[in-house]
Amino acid sequence: MSAEIREVLVVGAGLMGSGIAQVAAQGGFQVTLVDTGEEVLARGLARIEDSLTRLVRSGRLGEVAAADARARIGTTTDLVEAARGADLVIEAIVEDLDAKQALFAKLGDSCRPDVVLATNTSQFQISRIAEPCERPERVIGVHFSNPPPLMTLVEVILGDHTSEAALEVTREFLAACDREIVLCRKDVPGFISNRLSTALCMEAARLVDEGIATPEDVDKVARLMYGHKMGPIATLDLAGLDTALRVSTALSEHYGGDRFTPPPILAQLVEQSRYGNKSGAGFYENGSSQLAV
Ligand SMILES: NC(=O)c1ccc[n+]([C@@H]2O[C@H](COP(=O)([O-])OP(=O)(O)OC[C@H]3O[C@@H](n4cnc5c(N)ncnc54)[C@H](O)[C@@H]3O)[C@@H](O)[C@H]2O)c1
Secondary structure, eight states: OOOOOOEEEEEEEEEHHHHHHHHHHHTTOOEEOOOSSHHHHHHHHHHHHHHHHHHHHSSSSSSHHHHHHHHTEEESSSSHHHHHHHHHEOOOSSOHHHHHHHHHHHHHHSSOTOOOOEEEOOOHHHHHHHSSSSGGGGGGEOOEEEEEETEEEEEEEETTTOOOOHHHHHHHHHHTTEEEEEEOSSTTTTTHHHHHHHHHHHHHHHHTTTTTSSSSHHHHIIIIIISSSSSSHHHHHHHHHHHHHHHHHHHHHHHHHHHHHOOHHHHHHHHHOOOGGGTTTTTSSSTTSSOOO
């Protein structure tokens, strides 16, 4: 496995990919951000710019460090060319197994054989994503949470075939990015974090769906009674309701029972294009639940 990582390729410039690219750039790595079109890439870069500005304004990052990080990030729509020069790849595309498998097949063909391929999937088994990939022992789960520049804990997931060497490279990379890790030792859907958060968030959405409580009151209970920083409904708006719907549906199909089943209100909001903060409204009207960064 690559002992030395210089070039990090992040695939997907959405909410997570742009944040992960920023974290890697702040960690001193050269980053290439890939997506399907120039417009999405421009939106990803704008998100990074905005986040860096907020970090500087709040005194958490120096101006020079922010400018250096920004200068380390390049963008392209040419995945194959970018893959050739990568020392580490982090995938953060849409939460769709077919799309991820198609991408990992391509990465397997295009990257050097020693390059670790990490997926930021929210719940798919790492071994399923690695199935079509040349040398699946280099595929590993690296699950950042949203927003990556502020959330310092990363969940690392071992696939059935993930090698010790891939784990070691991943540990070193995340340590250089100043991240803490927890290790999910079995390749189970949802890992540690999303089994916990999906069960809580779907129950919270059910309370709203059944007219038992407002989003504000559900969140108030979590914050003031349980000491959570953010309530589960605000968390859903922040994560994106389309992504949350995909994740909860997949977990529910895998595990059965009711604990992960999304209530109808989630699909209804998605149908109305109310995806949460990223589209301006979700359960809440105007993204007012956003973390004050
Ligand atoms: N949103 C969260 O809170 C959160 C947290 C942890 C993990 N995740 C996971 O991270 C991944 C990304 O989620 P997100 O919220 O950033 O989604 P998003 O919809 O904001 O971004 C996904 C991006 O991937 C791009 N894309 C799709 N197919 C592609 C391909 N084949 N090649 C290149 N780019 C492609 C899209 O154009 C889009 O810009 C998902 O697997 C999601 O489950 C999300």
